[in-house]
Every structure is written in C-alpha cells, then in structure tokens.
Amino acid sequence: MSTKAKPVEIRNLEMTFVTKQGENVRALEPINLEIAPGEFVALVGPSGCGKSTLLNILAGFIKPTGGEALIGAEPIIRPDIDHGMVFQDYALFPWLSVINNVAFGLERKRFAKAVRTKIALEFLELVGLRDFAQKRPSELSGGMKQRVAIARVFATDPSIIFMDEPFGALDALTRRFLQHQLLEIWQKHKKTIIFVTHSVQEAIYLANRIVVMTARPGRVKSDQQIDLSYPREFTQEKFRTYEKLIYDQLDEELAKTFDFESKGVFRE
Amino acid sequence: MITGADRVLPYIYAFIAIVLVWQIVVVFSGAHVAILPPPSLAAKTFLELVSNGELFRHISASLSRVIIAWLIGAAIAVPMGLAMGRSAAVERILDPVVELFRPISPLAWIPLAILWFGISEAGKIFIIFIATFFPIVLNTVSGVKNVDPVLIRAGQVLGCNDDATLFLKVILPAALPSIIVGFRISFGTGWAAIIAAELVAAQSGLGYMIADGMEILRSDMVLVGMVVIGILGVLIDTVFRIILRHYSWT
Numbered sequence: 001m002s003t004k005a006k007p008v009e010i011r012n013l014e015m016t017f018v019t020k021q022g023e024n025v026r027a028l029e030p031i032n033l034e035i036a037p038g039e040f041v042a043l044v045g046p047s048g049c050g051k052s053t054l055l056n057i058l059a060g061f062i063k064p065t066g067g068e069a070l071i072g073a074e075p076i077i078r079p080d081i082d083h084g085m086v087f088q089d090y091a092l093f094p095w096l097s098v099i100n101n102v103a104f105g106l107e108r109k110r111f112a113k114a115v116r117t118k119i120a121l122e123f124l125e126l127v128g129l130r131d132f133a134q135k136r137p138s139e140l141s142g143g144m145k146q147r148v149a150i151a152r153v154f155a156t157d158p159s160i161i162f163m164d165e166p167f168g169a170l171d172a173l174t175r176r177f178l179q180h181q182l183l184e185i186w187q188k189h190k191k192t193i194i195f196v197t198h199s200v201q202e203a204i205y206l207a208n209r210i211v212v213m214t215a216r217p218g219r220v221k222s223d224q225q226i227d228l229s230y231p232r233e234f235t236q237e238k239f240r241t242y243e244k245l246i247y248d249q250l251d252e253e254l255a256k257t258f259d260f261e262s263k264g265v266f267r268e
Numbered sequence: 269m270i271t272g273a274d275r276v277l278p279y280i281y282a283f284i285a286i287v288l289v290w291q292i293v294v295v296f297s298g299a300h301v302a303i304l305p306p307p308s309l310a311a312k313t314f315l316e317l318v319s320n321g322e323l324f325r326h327i328s329a330s331l332s333r334v335i336i337a338w339l340i341g342a343a344i345a346v347p348m349g350l351a352m353g354r355s356a357a358v359e360r361i362l363d364p365v366v367e368l369f370r371p372i373s374p375l376a377w378i379p380l381a382i383l384w385f386g387i388s389e390a391g392k393i394f395i396i397f398i399a400t401f402f403p404i405v406l407n408t409v410s411g412v413k414n415v416d417p418v419l420i421r422a423g424q425v426l427g428c429n430d431d432a433t434l435f436l437k438v439i440l441p442a443a444l445p446s447i448i449v450g451f452r453i454s455f456g457t458g459w460a461a462i463i464a465a466e467l468v469a470a471q472s473g474l475g476y477m478i479a480d481g482m483e484i485l486r487s488d489m490v491l492v493g494m495v496v497i498g499i500l501g502v503l504i505d506t507v508f509r510i511i512l513r514h515y516s517w518t
Contacts, residue, residue: 061421079424091422095441095515104437108427156426 003082005037005192006072006159008058013067015053026217027053030067033211033220037159038190042203042210044246046253050218051196052164058194059085059162071160081105084158084191088165090145092137098148099124099133105156123151126185143174147181154185160192168198179205183230200246204239205232212249215257222249279502305488310495313488322477327496329472330462333389337396338458342451345401349408349450353443354435359409366405374399374461378468387469399461403454404447411446415439445515452508459501 015028027050035041043051056062058069060079069076071083079085084105092101102120111119124130127147137145146166153161167175183206186193197203203210204226212221224245228238287307293299294306301309317323352359352366374395385391415438423438466475474493481489 059421059425061424078429079421081425081427081429083425085421085425087418087422089418091416091418093419093422093438093441095444105426108429108433108437152426 003157003159005190006082007037008033008035008160008192008194009070009073010034010054010058011068011070013054013057013064013069015050015057015062016065028064029214029217029219031218031220033223035192035194035209037192039209040186040193040195040207042207043194043196043213044198044200044203044210044250045213045218045221046215046250046257047198048216048257049213049253050216051213054213054218055162055164055194055196059083081108081156082158082160084153084156084161086146086149086153086161086163086166088168090137090142090149092145092148092152094137096137097133098129098135098137098140101137101148102152102155105152109156119155120151123155124148126154126188127151127181141174143170143178146170146178150178150182150185154189154191157189158191160194163193163195165196165198167202175202180231182206187230200243200250201234203246204228204242205234210242210246212246212253215253221253302485302487305491310488310491313486314492314495317489317492323492323496326472326474326477326493327500329470329476330459330466330474331500333392333465333473334396334400334455334458334462337393338400338451338455340393341397341400341454341458342404345404345450345454346408346447349405349447350412350440350443352405353409353412354439366402370402372398373464375464378464382468391468392465392470392473395465396458396461399464400454400458403457404450407450407453408443408447411443411450412439414446415442445512448508448512448515452505452512455504455508456501459497459504462497 010031010033012030012032013028014030015026017025017027019025031054043054045051053062057064058071058076060076060083076083093104096104099117099120102123103116106116106119121130121133124133127150129144129147129151132140132144132148137148140148149166167178170178179202195203195207208226210222210224210226212224213219214221224242226242228236228242232239290307294304297304305313314323348362352362377395377398381391381394385394419438419442420434423434428434428437462473463475463478466473467479470476470479474497478490478493481487481493
C-alpha cells in the first residue's frame with residue numbers, strides 16, 4: 001500500500017561555497033555513503049561540519065559542486081514530494097489550519113478532497129492531534145507543531161524522509177515523547193530516514209546506523225551500526241558503550257575545531 | 269480582554285477634549301464667528317447638512333472617488349509589487365522609478381491632472397490614485413521578499429513543482445498580511461488626498477465642501493467637513509483592522 005522505501009547512494013559528493021567576499025569555503029570533502037532502503041541513519045558532527053549542507057543537497061535544495069547523490073538509483077534534480085523533509089523550525093504554513101497543513105502535499109498529489117481529509121485525519125490521529133485539526137499552527141506549542149510537521153510528511157507517503165534537527169528546539173521531555181512517537185511511526189511505515197542531530201543520545205535512541213562527520217570540511221569519520229533492539233533505554237549498558245564510542249570520536253573533532261580557532265586567534 | 273467599549277471610549281474622550289479646547293479657544297480669543305465658529309454652531313450646521321442630504325451627497329461622492337482610485341491603484345500596484353518582490357531584475361528597473369515618484373505629493377500632480385483630464389471626474393480619481401499607489405507597492409514588495417525561506421522549501425518538498433504553484437500556494441498567502449497592511453495604509457492616504465483632488469472644479473465631495481466653505485466664508489462648513497473626514501477615516505481604518513486581525517496568524 002505505501003511507497004517502497006528507497007536506497008541512497010552518495011558518491012564523491014563535495015561542496016564548496018563561495019562567500020560574498022569571493023572566498024571559497026569547503027563545506028564537504030568527497031563523501032561516500034550507501035544507505036539501504038528503510039534504514040534510519042543519524043548524521044552527527046560538530047556544528048558547521050556540513051551535515052545540514054549534506055541534507056540540503058539530498059533534499060534537492062542546493063546543488064553539489066562535485067560528485068553525485070542518487071535516491072532510488074536516480075539523480076537528485078530538485079525537491080521532490082517523494083523525498084519528504086522535516087525542518088527544525090517546523091515550517092508549517094501559518095495561514096492554513098492544522099488539517100490543511102497535513103493535507104497540503106496530498107492536494108499537490110491530486111487526491112480528492114474526501115480522501116485528503118481522511119488521510120490527514122488518520123495521520124493526525126497517529127501523532128495524537130486529531131482534536132486539533134481545525135486549529136491554526138499559532139495556537140499550538142512547539143512540540144505539537146513538530147508533530148503536525150511529522151504527520152504532514154508521513155501523510156504524503158514519501159519513500160525517504162530527511163529530518164534536520166527536528167527536535168532541537170524542544171524541551172527535554174517533549175523531545176523524549178516525540179522521539180518515541182517518531183520511532184513508532186517509522187516502525188509502522190518503514191521509510192528511509194536521514195536524521196541530522198546534535199544529540200548523541202538521540203542518535204543512539206533512534207537510529208540503526210550513526211554516521212559521524214568530521215569538523216569542517218565535513219567528511220565521514222565513522223560509520224557505526226547500532227545493534228540494539230527497539231525500544232531502547234538510555235540506561236542500557238550497550239547504549240552507554242555506544243554513547244562513549246561516539247562521544248570519543250566527536251571529542252577528537254571538537255579538539256580539532258578548538259585548535260583551529262585558537263590558532264586563528266594567535267595569528268591575528 | 270479588550271472589549272469593544274475599551275476601543276471606542278478613548279476616541280470619545282478625545283472627541284470631547286477636542287470640543288472642549290475648541291470652545292475654550294472660542295471664548296478666550298473672542299474670534300469672529302466667521303473666523304472660528306463655536307462647536308455649537310458647527311453642530312447645528314452638521315445637523316442641517318444631514319437633514320438636507322447635502323452631507324451624504326458629499327460623503328458618497330468622496331468615498332466613491334477614493335474607492336475607484338484605490339481599486340485602480342491596487343490593480344496596478346499589487347502585480348507590480350509581486351513582480352518586483354519575486355524578480356531582482358524587475359526590482360532593479362522599477363525600484364528607482366518608484367523611489368523617484370514617491371516623494372512627489374499628490375498636490376503636485378494637480379496641474380498635470382487638469383491638463384490631461386480636464387475638469388472631469390478622471391482628474392480627481394487620478395490624484396487620489398497617486399496617493400494610494402505607493403503604499404501598496406512598497407508593502408507588497410516587502411511582503412513577498414520577507415516570506416520565510418523555509419516555507420518556500422517546505423512548499424517545494426510538498427509538491428509545488430513549478431514557480432506558479434509555489435507562488436500561488438505559498439508566497440502569495442504568506443505575503444497577504446503585508447499586502448493588506450498596504451491596502452489599509454493606502455486607503456488612508458487616498459482618503460487624505462480628497463482635499464487635493466476636490467480642490468479643483470469639483471461640484472461635490474467633502475474636499476469641495478471645505479473649499480466652498482472657505483470661499484463663502486462659512487468656516488462652520490469647513491470645520492464640519494474636517495470633523496467628518498476625521499471620523500470617517502477612523503471608521504474605515506477600523507474596518508481594515510478587523511479584516512487584518514482575521515489575516516494575522518502570528
């Protein structure tokens with residue numbers, strides 16, 4: 001019934017930005033990654049490491065300066081409704097009611113109105129917001145907004161979903177609740193998910209694979225399978241072991257970042 | 269909770285204060301009644317103009333001019349603002365034109381309006397049109413340019429595959445509150461321009477009533493005209509504010 005999850009293939013993908021001053025800034029060194037259909041991959045790395053850049057390239061918002069990325073064996077040309085995205089700041093359309101936000105993509109996919117309403121309500125039910133269908137986004141809390149955004153992306157039944165620090169702006173409790181909810185939905189509607197986060201805990205809690213990126217320019221530092229059954233607990237011993245492993249790698253990168261910065265200061 | 273009374277009362281107090289000051293000035297200056305009539309005379313004149321229908325004739329003449337001019341202004345300014353907001357090339361060409369014309373007061377257009385349109389209705393509408401045009405252009409441009417880029421991206425990943433769909437489904441609704449603010453401001457500037465527009469060869473309108481009152485030394489008529497312009501201006505603005513409240517979703 002639902003769309004088949006798609007694989008992602010990233011080959012020698014690189015990105016160099018040109019700043020307004022005309023300087024070249026290298027954001028991504030050649031990256032190679034293969035992601036299987038239905039995998040939940042977390043991208044973690046120090047800030048500015050290019051993980052959001054990578055996500056924006058995969059979503060089709062920006063063009064890489066080298067290499068290529070394929071989704072379902074096809075090159076990415078532009079944003080596509082089959083490649084969903086959840087943004088950190090929710091990106092709900094404030095002029096539309098909650099249900100019309102969820103139905104937005106369905107309307108673009110030319111579903112009949114009755115079908116749109118039915119599907120939208122189904123997914124609002126899934127995130128526990130059926131009673132808020134007629135509200136405006138401005139009447140909702142941050143956590144509720146992000147649940148609407150999650151319902152909106154799953155409702156269009158994409159084969160892959162990109163999530164750019166979706167829970168970054170939420171408080172710890174709301175975050176925990178949404179992580180749990182996201183896992184349930186993912187297990188029900190198996191999609192490939194690429195999830196950018198700052199939080200190591202979040203990455204281990206959610207993903208079955210964690211890709212750690214180096215400090216700018218971003219490269220793949222490590223690629224780690226998480227062999228833990230769901231639902232996971234932060235207190236599990238194996239969870240702790242993974243946490244230490246990933247933190248050690250991140251600490252190395254952070255040390256480099258500080259090193260860079262302090263050298264920069266000395267030079268001035 | 270702000271009730272209707274909370275909104276209206278300040279205006280009533282202000283009105284009473286103005287009338288009081290007016291009365292005090294009349295008493296202490298000892299000005300001739302033709303120079304500064306007391307509020308009571310203005311009120312009497314007001315009732316006369318209401319009962320003989322003159323006032324409503326003037327109000328409807330002015331109001332219909334402003335509405336026509338404002339509709340023409342919106343019909344040109346909105347598409348122009350949308351194009352300028354969306355296309356850097358269009359903005360580079362049109363922005364200097366807009367900025368050069370904008371400081372020129374509608375009053376300055378009176379001579380040309382007479383030359384071009386004679387003493388017809390069109391000349392008056394033209395002057396009000398000038399007054400309504402720029403606020404709509406500027407607010408439309410800023411509305412379109414300030415659409416949150418993340419909403420545009422959200423529209424793109426949710427199936428707005430071409431520029432036209434993205435524009436209709438995301439950019440236009442996102443810019444709408446700002447465009448409506450432009451409508452509101454421009455109706456106000458247009459309403460204020462009726463004096464300029466009806467200064468020349470008009471037979472009706474509140475501006476005409478004021479100009480006529482000056483010529484026949486009826487400052488009571490002048491004052492009634494001014495008060496009515498003020499009150500109607502506030503009422504119209506209130507209507508726009510109610511509409512805007514409906515469209516402000518933040």
